[in-house]
Amino acid sequence: xxxxxxxxxxxxxxxxxxxxxxxxxxxxxxxxxxxxxxxxxxxxxxxxxxxxxxxxxxxxxxxxxxxxxxxxxxxxxxxxxxxxxxxxxxxxxxxxxxxxxxxxxxxxxxxxxxxxxxxxxxxxxxxxxxxxxxxxxxxxxxxxxxxxxxxxxxxxxxxxxxxxxxxxxxxxxxxxxxxxxxxxxxxxxxxxxxxxxxxxxxxxxxxxxxxxxxxxxxxxxxxxxxxxxxxxxxxxxxxxxxxxxxxxxxxxxxxxxxxxxxxxxxxxxxxxxxxxxxxxxxxxxxxxxxxxxxxxxxxxxxxxxxxxxxxxxxxxxxxxxxxxxxxxxxxxxxxxxxxxxxxxxxxxxxxxxxxxxxxxxxxxxxxxxxxxxxxxxxxxxxxxxxxxxxxxxxxxxxxxxxxxxxxxxxxxxxxxxxxxxxxxxxxxxxxxxxxxxxxxxxxxxxxxxxxxxxxxxxxxxxxxxxxxxxxxxxxxxxxxxxxxxxxxxxxxxxxxxxxxxxxxxxxxxxxxxxxxxxxxxxxxxxxxxxxxxxxxxxxxxxxxxxxxxxxxxxxxxxxxxxxxxxxxxxxxxxxxxxxxxxxxxxxxxxxxxxxxxxxxxx
Amino acid sequence: xxxxxxxxxxxxxxxxxxxxxxxxxxxxxxxxxxxxxxxxxxxxxxxxxxxxxxxxxxxxxxxxxxxxxxxxxxxxxxxxxxxxxxxxxxxxxxxxxxxxxxxxxxxxxxxxxxxxxxxxxxxxxxxxxxxxxxxxxxxxxxxxxxxxxxxxxxxxxxxxxxxxxxxxxxxxxxxxxxxxxxxx
Numbered sequence: 001x002x003x004x005x006x007x008x009x010x011x012x013x014x015x016x017x018x019x020x021x022x023x024x025x026x027x028x029x030x031x032x033x034x035x036x037x038x039x040x041x042x043x044x045x046x047x048x049x050x051x052x053x054x055x056x057x058x059x060x061x062x063x064x065x066x067x068x069x070x071x072x073x074x075x076x077x078x079x080x081x082x083x084x085x086x087x088x089x090x091x092x093x094x095x096x097x098x099x100x101x102x103x104x105x106x107x108x109x110x111x112x113x114x115x116x117x118x119x120x121x122x123x124x125x126x127x128x129x130x131x132x133x134x135x136x137x138x139x140x141x142x143x144x145x146x147x148x149x150x151x152x153x154x155x156x157x158x159x160x161x162x163x164x165x166x167x168x169x170x171x172x173x174x175x176x177x178x179x180x181x182x183x184x185x186x187x188x189x190x191x192x193x194x195x196x197x198x199x200x201x202x203x204x205x206x207x208x209x210x211x212x213x214x215x216x217x218x219x220x221x222x223x224x225x226x227x228x229x230x231x232x233x234x235x236x237x238x239x240x241x242x243x244x245x246x247x248x249x250x251x252x253x254x255x256x257x258x259x260x261x262x263x264x265x266x267x268x269x270x271x272x273x274x275x276x277x278x279x280x281x282x283x284x285x286x287x288x289x290x291x292x293x294x295x296x297x298x299x300x301x302x303x304x305x306x307x308x309x310x311x312x313x314x315x316x317x318x319x320x321x322x323x324x325x326x327x328x329x330x331x332x333x334x335x336x337x338x339x340x341x342x343x344x345x346x347x348x349x350x351x352x353x354x355x356x357x358x359x360x361x362x363x364x365x366x367x368x369x370x371x372x373x374x375x376x377x378x379x380x381x382x383x384x385x386x387x388x389x390x391x392x393x394x395x396x397x398x399x400x401x402x403x404x405x406x407x408x409x410x411x412x413x414x415x416x417x418x419x420x421x422x423x424x425x426x427x428x429x430x431x432x433x434x435x436x437x438x439x440x441x442x443x444x445x446x447x448x449x450x451x452x453x454x455x456x457x458x459x460x461x462x463x464x465x466x467x468x469x470x471x472x473x474x475x476x477x478x479x480x481x482x483x484x485x486x487x488x489x490x491x492x493x494x495x496x497x498x499x500x501x502x503x504x505x506x507x508x509x510x511x512x513x514x515x516x517x518x519x520x521x522x523x524x525x526x527x528x529x530x531x532x533x534x535x536x537x538x539x540x541x542x543x544x545x546x547x548x549x550x551x552x553x554x555x556x557x558x559x560x561x562x563x564x565x566x567x568x569x570x571x572x573x574x575x576x577x578x579x580x581x582x583x584x585x586x587x588x589x590x591x592x593x594x595x596x597x598x599x600x601x602x
Numbered sequence: 603x604x605x606x607x608x609x610x611x612x613x614x615x616x617x618x619x620x621x622x623x624x625x626x627x628x629x630x631x632x633x634x635x636x637x638x639x640x641x642x643x644x645x646x647x648x649x650x651x652x653x654x655x656x657x658x659x660x661x662x663x664x665x666x667x668x669x670x671x672x673x674x675x676x677x678x679x680x681x682x683x684x685x686x687x688x689x690x691x692x693x694x695x696x697x698x699x700x701x702x703x704x705x706x707x708x709x710x711x712x713x714x715x716x717x718x719x720x721x722x723x724x725x726x727x728x729x730x731x732x733x734x735x736x737x738x739x740x741x742x743x744x745x746x747x748x749x750x751x752x753x754x755x756x757x758x759x760x761x762x763x764x765x766x767x768x769x770x771x772x773x774x775x776x777x778x779x780x781x782x783x784x785x786x
Contacts, residue, residue: 129720131695456686562694566695568694568697571691571700577689580689
């Protein structure tokens with residue numbers, strides 16, 4: 001019986017696989033990640049998002065829904081740093097590369113040897129003072145590999161290229177100034193010989209930018225700011241935003257009070273996707289600064305939105321603002337999943353974005369048109385997206401004001417979903433969403449801009465959202481525009497998601513469980529308790545021995561785990577910008593750590 | 603209407619007022635003298651028989667007992683964006699200040715030195731950016747966050763979103779770590 005079932009499941013799997021392998025346009029309901037953006041499965045994991053389409057889908061299927069219950073630890077590795085481990089391990093050939101939180105060690109592990117011993121360790125020695133201007137723990141979201149080089153960013157705003165074989169430094173460039181509050185935490189993306197990087201510092205009045213560096217030399221090829229005059233934002237004749245609200249000259253200046261754009265945020269600390277056919281990169285911009293929106297009347301372009309830019313020149317093609325005049329610290333930096341699929345009976349090049357403001361946007365990625373924006377979580381702070389104007393409608397009752405405590409704003413500042421990326425399986429058509437069920441009370445306050453210190457102007461106190469659970473992991477049916485299933489989690493889910501061709505979904509919890517679910521039903525198939533909370537990004541790879549492995553970093557921290565990583569005091573509800581009040585019990589559930597776990601079938 | 607009961611109550615009130623320790627309010631607070639910073643020592647270990655000796659700062663000790671200086675410190679704590687990293691004492695990107703753990707020492711001399719000099723893992727140096735008197739006021743307020751100031755001198759609840767029990771409501775915590783040698 002079991003064998004027959006297995007055989008049927010495999011056959012079904014093969015059928016689905018072969019149908020998605022065909023050109024999606026000929027299949028009425030077929031969904032596929034952009035073919036050119038997704039390379040054939042080679043068993044490697046060269047960039048944090050796995051591919052340019054950012055699906056975080058592994059074509060490996062040795063580990064499947066039937067046998068995942070037998071998964072065992074193959075090896076572990078201590079990173080030597082007990083802070084929040086948000087990085088995705090990178091696998092190129094027979095080597096795994098792991099970058100740690102500050103002090104940003106880069107390790108190469110030899111996968112060809114038993115136990116994967118270290119090949120080399122690179123210590124970039126960033127300035128320790130940079131730790132004082134990292135809003136939400138001293139995290140790093142991973143390295144990137146291309147052409148025998150490993151690229152990563154350091155907390156004190158350097159981008160460094162290291163020889164992948166020897167661990168010797170090839171070049172390093174200083175791109176930001178800690179005395180202005182500037183840090184770098186994002187994972188670079190390699191596009192056509194360029195390393196694309198951006199800065200962090202939205203809580204310090206740092207002006208956001210994205211830059212493309214020559215991968216051979218580190219020289220800046222282009223750099224585009226997120227605020228300021230068009231010339232510095234790289235807005236020129238090619239710029240064709242879909243909606244009237246994003247059209248006009250120098251909006252990066254005129255949608256701010258005089259000179260406020262200079263401290264306006266819009267930092268580029270999240271994810272970049274790339275469409276090789278359109279030759280466009282897609283990335284989001286962070287929250288405007290300060291959080292207190294009364295201090296910056298106007299739409300605050302080009303913060304809390306998404307840019308499409310020419311990968312060669314950096315020139316903007318279109319922009320769309322998720323949260324014009326953002327009220328709630330809703331950075332617009334989440335992942336953008338590039339899919340080719342039928343939409344309203346037409347084959348379209350789509351961009352799917354689960355946004356911090358709680359809406360799941362489906363957009364035309366050639367034009368920037370919003371095709372749908374459906375809430376995937378409880379929302380009180382806004383009243384939906386007007387698809388005619390593209391504009392998010394705010395709920396006037398929940399608008400933060402000076403001298404007034406506004407209660408029960410949902411989602412809270414970290415959003416319905418923060419930076420931690422979702423995964424998409426072309427086999428199920430489902431997007432797997434790690435998310436957060438937290439609301440907040442706020443009071444806006446005065447904010448003094450002192451360079452290199454926080455520029456926030458908001459007292460925040462977060463708490464569990466409707467239902468009392470603080471996290472969720474759900475599957476969203478993109479074509480049907482609805483949730484397929486969801487699992488409540490005690491704590492906010494701050495890890496990334498991974499889905500494989502074995503129809504298994506992986507994610508981790510803040511209290512340290514690493515879980516495998518059935519990709520179709522959401523049934524829990526396997527779980528393992530790691531030594532610390534998980535906020536990392538799971539990946540899958542094929543080892544030199546031909547076996548499939550699943551790897552994840554364990555080590556609590558980040559904004560959600562700051563109470564543990566920074567030993568904060570929950571008697572103060574506003575600690576860690578209010579997050580501590582939502583997880584006052586986390587210290588009892590886990591302790592700091594920094595360990596790589598790698599699993600395989602026996 | 604003057605019943606014996608009221609008389610007794612009035613007497614008790616008078617006695618209570620007389621029994622209150624009233625702090626001396628300075629109407630003109632001269633800036634701290636140079637050389638009054640004391641000397642903070644960051645270790646309890648010293649080769650030989652005697653422990654390292656710290657020199658107390660008279661200004662620091664005075665400010666630490668004084669409601670006016672502590673409440674001024676609370677104002678500067680916000681104005682200089684200290685709360686941006688340390689929140690209302692629970693911490694954030696910077697460590698918690700309301701608990702008993704003091705990485706760089708919990709005496710008022712230690713705290714003033716930390717504000718002045720900065721510390722290597724992210725605490726900025728405010729030397730030359732904050733006047734010396736305000737540094738002492740800040741340091742006095744920071745100590746009050748863990749209850750280390752006379753209860754009547756500690757601030758009561760914020761006139762804003764309530765972050766939790768006010769400084770006045772917190773039990774004094776011993777200062778631990780960094781050669782903590784604060785007045786108890």
